[in-house]
Amino acid sequence: MLKLLTALQTRQADDYTIVNEPILSSELMERAAKAFIKVFLDRFPDRKKHILIFCGKGNNGGDGLVISRMLFDEGYHHVHTYIADFSEKQSEDYLLNLERLQQKDVSIFYINQAADLEFIESDLIIDALLGSGLNKALQGEWEKLVKKINKFSGFKISVDVPTGLPCEGELLSEAIIKSDLTIAFQRPKLNFLLPISSPYIKEWKVVNIGLDENFIQSTSSPYFWFWKADIQKYIKPRQAFEHKGLLGHALMVAGADETIGAALLCTEACHRSGAGLTTALIPEMGLRALNARVPEAMYFSRNNLDKIDWLKYEVIGIGPGLGVSEESSKLLNEVLANFKKPIVIDADAINLLAQNHQLMKLIPQKSVLTPHMKEFDRLFGTHDSWWERIETALKKSVELKVYIVLKNRYTMIFTPEGICYFNSSGSPAMASGGMGDVLTGMITSMIAQGYAVEKAVQLAVFSHGYAGEQLAHKMYVVPASNLIKQIPYILRELMVK
Numbered sequence: 001m002l003k004l005l006t007a008l009q010t011r012q013a014d015d016y017t018i019v020n021e022p023i024l025s026s027e028l029m030e031r032a033a034k035a036f037i038k039v040f041l042d043r044f045p046d047r048k049k050h051i052l053i054f055c056g057k058g059n060n061g062g063d064g065l066v067i068s069r070m071l072f073d074e075g076y077h078h079v080h081t082y083i084a085d086f087s088e089k090q091s092e093d094y095l096l097n098l099e100r101l102q103q104k105d106v107s108i109f110y111i112n113q114a115a116d117l118e119f120i121e122s123d124l125i126i127d128a129l130l131g132s133g134l135n136k137a138l139q140g141e142w143e144k145l146v147k148k149i150n151k152f153s154g155f156k157i158s159v160d161v162p163t164g165l166p167c168e169g170e171l172l173s174e175a176i177i178k179s180d181l182t183i184a185f186q187r188p189k190l191n192f193l194l195p196i197s198s199p200y201i202k203e204w205k206v207v208n209i210g211l212d213e214n215f216i217q218s219t220s221s222p223y224f225w226f227w228k229a230d231i232q233k234y235i236k237p238r239q240a241f242e243h244k245g246l247l248g249h250a251l252m253v254a255g256a257d258e259t260i261g262a263a264l265l266c267t268e269a270c271h272r273s274g275a276g277l278t279t280a281l282i283p284e285m286g287l288r289a290l291n292a293r294v295p296e297a298m299y300f301s302r303n304n305l306d307k308i309d310w311l312k313y314e315v316i317g318i319g320p321g322l323g324v325s326e327e328s329s330k331l332l333n334e335v336l337a338n339f340k341k342p343i344v345i346d347a348d349a350i351n352l353l354a355q356n357h358q359l360m361k362l363i364p365q366k367s368v369l370t371p372h373m374k375e376f377d378r379l380f381g382t383h384d385s386w387w388e389r390i391e392t393a394l395k396k397s398v399e400l401k402v403y404i405v406l407k408n409r410y411t412m413i414f415t416p417e418g419i420c421y422f423n424s425s426g427s428p429a430m431a432s433g434g435m436g437d438v439l440t441g442m443i444t445s446m447i448a449q450g451y452a453v454e455k456a457v458q459l460a461v462f463s464h465g466y467a468g469e470q471l472a473h474k475m476y477v478v479p480a481s482n483l484i485k486q487i488p489y490i491l492r493e494l495m496v497k
């Protein structure tokens with residue numbers, strides 16, 4: 001689990017590392033540039049490439065100058081270094097590295113105004129103009145320069161963060177370098193994980209520059225990043241004497257006449273994720289399809305709802321394809337009135353809550369809401385930006401004592417303790433109908449099997465994305481049904497260390 005930092009906290013981690021390692025700030029810059037170069041050499045080993053490096057006069061520019069020197073030493077001799085000379089201010093390490101670069105046989109050009117910069121053909125462009133020190137929108141010559149560079153044809157690589165993109169918080173303007181690859185130091189910036197960065201970052205990579213991890217762990221941040229190793233720590237193998245009765249009974253309340261498919265998807269996903277027993281409370285017209293598609297699942301008729309023994313179930317998943325009819329509304333009311341263990345609330349169940357906020361009071365503690373962006377806004381009101389949505393989600397998950405799974409490229413899990421976990425797995429090949437229904441089935445299944453809700457949600461969200469990612473190596477698009485088939489194999493792979 002990696003703690004994610006703001007720009008200010010990263011600067012504090014830089015400062016702490018410099019004093020406590022101890023290491024000179026110029027040596028830390030050297031280390032950062034070296035980490036950048038390692039990735040660069042791997043990706044662009046051809047020494048004949050024509051490269052432009054654009055540097056500012058702060059520490060991001062300092063990095064650029066070290067990178068220029070290191071490229072020269074590595075045998076790249078078609079490198080032109082440009083310095084944006086728009087202000088008197090310059091950092092000490094920038095100056096030191098300018099002197100060091102001047103010892104080499106490299107060409108350095110100063111840009112006094114963006115208009116002086118002619119269009120230059122190049123293969124690669126390295127953007128080291130501004131980094132995490134950005135403190136206002138780019139204006140004047142800065143804005144003109146960035147817009148001009150964006151029109152250049154070379155493959156653009158940003159150092160630490162694309163120039164003009166704030167590390168966190170709202171965009172300040174649209175004058176931002178559109179990078180093809182961003183190589184960030186120590187941690188991804190929070191904005192990399194949100195759709196707002198998408199026009200500016202095609203791909204990002206993080207390199208370790210040896211900042212003090214103990215210090216980072218001690219900083220206070222609600223944001224975390226989780227990945228395979230975190231899940232592998234607690235995924236449980238089946239035990240010798242376990243039987244279906246010990247592995248939880250899940251009830252899926254889903255489907256309407258026109259949307260039985262969603263009910264089948266979540267039920268099958270629940271079963272294939274390992275719940276001991278799965279019962280589907282679906283419209284009667286879906287029974288044949290259920291028996292054909294998931295013969296292992298049981299059926300409970302909606303006509304017999306008055307006879308249901310709610311205590312039989314460890315968890316209920318409700319919502320996929322449920323519709324927002326009067327009948328669906330009654331079902332949700334019944335579930336909320338009678339079931340006191342965690343409920344996984346998705347899709348139309350969320351839409352029904354949005355129509356009747358009074359019901360929110362009935363949601364059992366530690367339940368899980370799994371909205372996509374639109375469902376989230378229906379439930380909690382319109383938001384103008386992702387950062388506003390994050391603020392609401394942090395607040396509402398604490399207030400309602402529930403987990404909110406806000407689905408996205410990097411799905412966010414908000415906890416009743418006020419933490420936001422970003423999931424690392426997933427692929428755009430998963431962007432197709434039914435994928436969320438599968439996730440609901442998986443979360444429900446993990447809770448049924450006895451994982452603590454937080455772990456169940458993390459395990460399901462990660463393995464869902466991981467399965468999609470693996471299939472995306474072989475498939476242009478990953479249909480939800482294919483992902484379901486993959487679940488037991490993926491869980492096994494994660495279980496075997």
Ligand SMILES: NC(=O)C1=CN([C@@H]2O[C@H](COP(=O)(O)OP(=O)(O)OC[C@H]3O[C@@H](n4cnc5c(N)ncnc54)[C@H](OP(=O)(O)O)[C@@H]3O)[C@@H](O)[C@H]2O)[C@@H](O)CC1
Binds near residue numbers: 025029
């Ligand atoms: N030891 C370390 O700390 C390490 C740091 N490292 C590297 O340092 C980078 C951070 O460097 P940095 O703090 O010097 O800031 P940087 O982004 O170069 O900006 C420079 C100055 O630009 C100015 N400015 C800001 N916004 C502006 C705007 N819109 N338009 C015009 N000007 C604007 C602002 O000056 P001000 O406005 O305050 O006068 C700011 O101070 C980081 O991303 C990483 O690459 C690594 O080497 C690892 C070790």
Ligand SMILES: Nc1ncnc2c1ncn2[C@@H]1O[C@H](COP(=O)(O)OP(=O)(O)O)[C@@H](O)[C@H]1O
Binds near residue numbers: 408410427431434
């Ligand atoms: N670009 C993407 N990258 C990674 N995961 C994605 C992407 N697009 C969608 N997903 C995942 O697919 C699922 C879609 O859920 P949802 O929007 O509820 O779909 P549906 O309503 O069709 O079932 C979510 O888990 C989401 O994280």
Ligand SMILES: [K+]
Binds near residue numbers: 060
């Ligand atoms: K940059």
